[in-house]
Structures are given as structure tokens and as C-alpha cells.
Amino acid sequence: MSKSHVSERTMAAAAVSAMLSEHLPLETALEQQIHQQSGTSPEMRGRAHEIVVGTIRHMALLEATLTRFMQKDLKAKHHYVRAVLLTALYQAQFMRTPIHSAVDEAVKLVKQQPRDHNLSGFVNAVLRRSTEVELSTTWSAVKDPLKRLATRYSHPLWLVKRWEKRLGMEATEARLAAANAQAPLTLRIHTPKVTVADYLAAAKQAEIEVTVCPEAEETLMLPQGAKVATLPGYSNGWFAVQDRAAQAVARLLAPQAGEAILDACAAPGGKSAHLVALGGAGVVITALDSAQQRLERMGENMARLGIRSQVKLRCADATQPIEGLFDRALVDAPCTGTGVIRRHPDIKWRRNPSGLAEVVKQQQQILQSVAAAVKPGGLLVYATCSLEPDENEQQVARFLKEHPQWKRLPLEAGMAGILPEWIDSAGDLRTEPATHGVDGFYAARLIKDANH
Numbered sequence: 001m002s003k004s005h006v007s008e009r010t011m012a013a014a015a016v017s018a019m020l021s022e023h024l025p026l027e028t029a030l031e032q033q034i035h036q037q038s039g040t041s042p043e044m045r046g047r048a049h050e051i052v053v054g055t056i057r058h059m060a061l062l063e064a065t066l067t068r069f070m071q072k073d074l075k076a077k078h079h080y081v082r083a084v085l086l087t088a089l090y091q092a093q094f095m096r097t098p099i100h101s102a103v104d105e106a107v108k109l110v111k112q113q114p115r116d117h118n119l120s121g122f123v124n125a126v127l128r129r130s131t132e133v134e135l136s137t138t139w140s141a142v143k144d145p146l147k148r149l150a151t152r153y154s155h156p157l158w159l160v161k162r163w164e165k166r167l168g169m170e171a172t173e174a175r176l177a178a179a180n181a182q183a184p185l186t187l188r189i190h191t192p193k194v195t196v197a198d199y200l201a202a203a204k205q206a207e208i209e210v211t212v213c214p215e216a217e218e219t220l221m222l223p224q225g226a227k228v229a230t231l232p233g234y235s236n237g238w239f240a241v242q243d244r245a246a247q248a249v250a251r252l253l254a255p256q257a258g259e260a261i262l263d264a265c266a267a268p269g270g271k272s273a274h275l276v277a278l279g280g281a282g283v284v285i286t287a288l289d290s291a292q293q294r295l296e297r298m299g300e301n302m303a304r305l306g307i308r309s310q311v312k313l314r315c316a317d318a319t320q321p322i323e324g325l326f327d328r329a330l331v332d333a334p335c336t337g338t339g340v341i342r343r344h345p346d347i348k349w350r351r352n353p354s355g356l357a358e359v360v361k362q363q364q365q366i367l368q369s370v371a372a373a374v375k376p377g378g379l380l381v382y383a384t385c386s387l388e389p390d391e392n393e394q395q396v397a398r399f400l401k402e403h404p405q406w407k408r409l410p411l412e413a414g415m416a417g418i419l420p421e422w423i424d425s426a427g428d429l430r431t432e433p434a435t436h437g438v439d440g441f442y443a444a445r446l447i448k449d450a451n452h
């Protein structure tokens, strides 16, 4: 076995272990490992990323399969052993890693840990048996239909129950399957920097297959995927990576040069950058975010796209009164993120019903204070990447009821950059990964009475 092979498995197991014990987000846990390991190559980091994402995506199914072959429970303090078992089983079951290689490597990793080395025989026995079974035998043995879905598609039961109550079994299963699928790589060509025609020519020359999306010529999909930093024009700021539904949101605000524009929850800046591209050279965005570190990353992103001077970064809490008055405001609210689980599978394990209630309250406060900072006759777009009605239409309905000076401005079929099937019966944007193949987003356009 090559040295690099050992390291990517070590990195993956250590990252999953940190997620289990410290409840770290997936990307943070991986970044920590990358910093701790010296001499890792981009390829090795890419493979470690693949193992961690896949393990977290299928975690409940892997866990249930391992449990079938455990004579005794693994104590919580053995989170590293648990992580080694999960990542090894993922590799054997989903990545076609030869069983003997996955098992031997796992045993070796556990033996190297002074605290866990006496569990190496246990790891060997459990993995030998669990790598040999069909995973379908794990979920098909679960009698309760909702628990069976939760096991098969590795989602928390509370979320499966919640979705089933609203959608029924069939649509819930489709949603769960879509949440486990690989999300496509989509770009927004940053047209202030390069024309779409020139970008397509550069991609052709680099022999990269691209598809122009039907809603907008600047929205390109790369069906084969790619390493983003190696794509043409990355360091020149020719494109931003952004899902099709996320791109639809900024289009709803339609900023105009000379107007005061607010992006109230702006970092890392995907939509602010798009607003600059839509508004043209004269547009200036006030970009607020309460997380300083995320704003710093946003500053780097804006610099890469060459629009640093058009985006004024401000670290502020948007639940509090906002300085200034704006013609148009975007609230891309903090949310549960249930519409983007296919991109961030750790989301499903990091949320719970009380967290949902908290985020709904926070969204309500942000919406109110941003609304107060919009001029009479001004426009507000409220958006989330959540599929939960509490965060979406119910949030907007409550706001409209309590603020009679605001009205919904329904989207119209035929709007530039928006597919008609993305517009729901109330005139809001609503996308669903299972039916539209894009991330799950919600957005409502709200307009303030000119006399208030």
C-alpha cells in the first residue's frame, strides 16, 4: 500500500472522529486535518474529502450495518474507533476498495492509537462481517416504514417524519434519494470580467465539457465535474461556483445603478457578487454579516472577482436596527439548509427541532429590522436554502400579516433567468432537488407601500 493511501484514510478517519466528538462541521474538521498533516497532495486531500462526505452521507446505514455484528456496544469515548469502522465500511461498500485492504488498514489505524489498540480484534471481526453483506439487508429488516426510510437514506428520523407528514411516502422517498445524490458543478460566468462566448471558447480549448442552462446563458453546468481552481479563468475571476437556484435569487432583486442596495446576510458573497454583475459598474452593495471570519473570506472572494470596491463590507448583527435606508434589500437568511443536504450532508446531523425553532425566530427578527431599513416603495427579497415551510412561506405570511405596509410582488412566468416551473402558486420561487435537479431554495419578493 502506498504511503499516500495510508494518509488519506488516516485524515478521513480523524476528521470523522472530530465530527463525532466535537460536533465540528465537515469542512472545518477536514481543514483541521489538512493543517495537521504535512506533505499532503491536492489529490490525497480530494480523496480524503470524498471518503468523509460519503461516510457522513450514508452514516446511519453504515452504523446500523456495523451494529448488526457487534457483540457489545462501542462506548462513546471510542469515537476514533467508530470513525475508523465507518470510513472503512464506506470505502469497502461504496468505493470498491478491496475488503482485505479496507479491513487491514482499519486494524492498523486502531493499533496505532494507545487508547484504542486493545480494540483491534473487535474492529477486525466487525468489519470482516459487515463488509461482506449487502447493505439492503440492513434496511429491509427494519419493520417500521419511516424508520426503514431513515436507515436506507441515512437521515434523522425527526426529519423523515416531518417530511412524510407533509408530502406522503413517495415524495419523501424521492426527496431523500435526491439529498443523497451527487450535486452537479455549476458556474455563474462573471460577465463584468469575461463574455459568455469567450468563456465557452476557453472551456472548449481546455477540453472541458460545459452545458448552457436553459434559464440563463451565463449559467453553465459541468457534467463531468472538475477541480474548480484548475478551470480556465479561476484566478482572473471569470466565474463563481453557484447552484442554479442560488443564481435565481439575486435576479429577483434586479438592482439598478445609482440605487442603495443592502445584502443583509452576505458572506461569503455569492449573491453580492451576482448583484454587482446584474447592476453593472455603477452599483454599490452594502454587505452585512455578523460573522467576521466569513466576511474576511468574502473580502478575498470579491477581490478574486475584481469587485472589492463595489461591495462595502460591514460586520453587523442584522437582528438589530440597521444604519442607512435602501432602495432594495436581500435577506439570504441563516436557515436549516435542508435544501442543500446533497452538497453538505453533515447538515442533516447538525439540525434538530429546537434548532429549527431558534432559526425561525432569528429569521423573523432579521426580516423585521431589514424591512425597517427599506425606503417607501422599496423592494425586499427574502430567501432561504431550506425546504421547511416554517422558514419560508409561513415566515413571509406572518410578516405580511404584521406589516400591512408590505405586499407580496409575485414572480411572473417568463421572468429572465427564472424557469416557470420554479414559481409556486403564490408567486414565490420554490425549487426542490428531487423534482428540479437544483438546490432547494425559497424566495419571496416583497414591496413596501410608497406612502410609508
Ligand SMILES: C[S@@+](CC[C@H](N)C(=O)[O-])C[C@H]1O[C@@H](n2cnc3c(N)ncnc32)[C@H](O)[C@@H]1O
Residues within 6 Å of the ligand: 264, 265, 266, 267, 268, 269, 270, 271, 272, 288, 289, 290, 291, 294, 316, 317, 318, 319, 332, 333, 334, 335, 366
Ligand atoms: C445563507 S448564508 C448567506 C450566503 C450568502 N448570501 C451568499 O450568497 O454567499 C447566511 C449568512 O447569514 C449570516 N448571519 C447569521 N446571523 C446573522 C445576523 N444576525 N446578522 C447578519 N448576518 C447573519 C451568517 O454568518 C451567514 O454568512
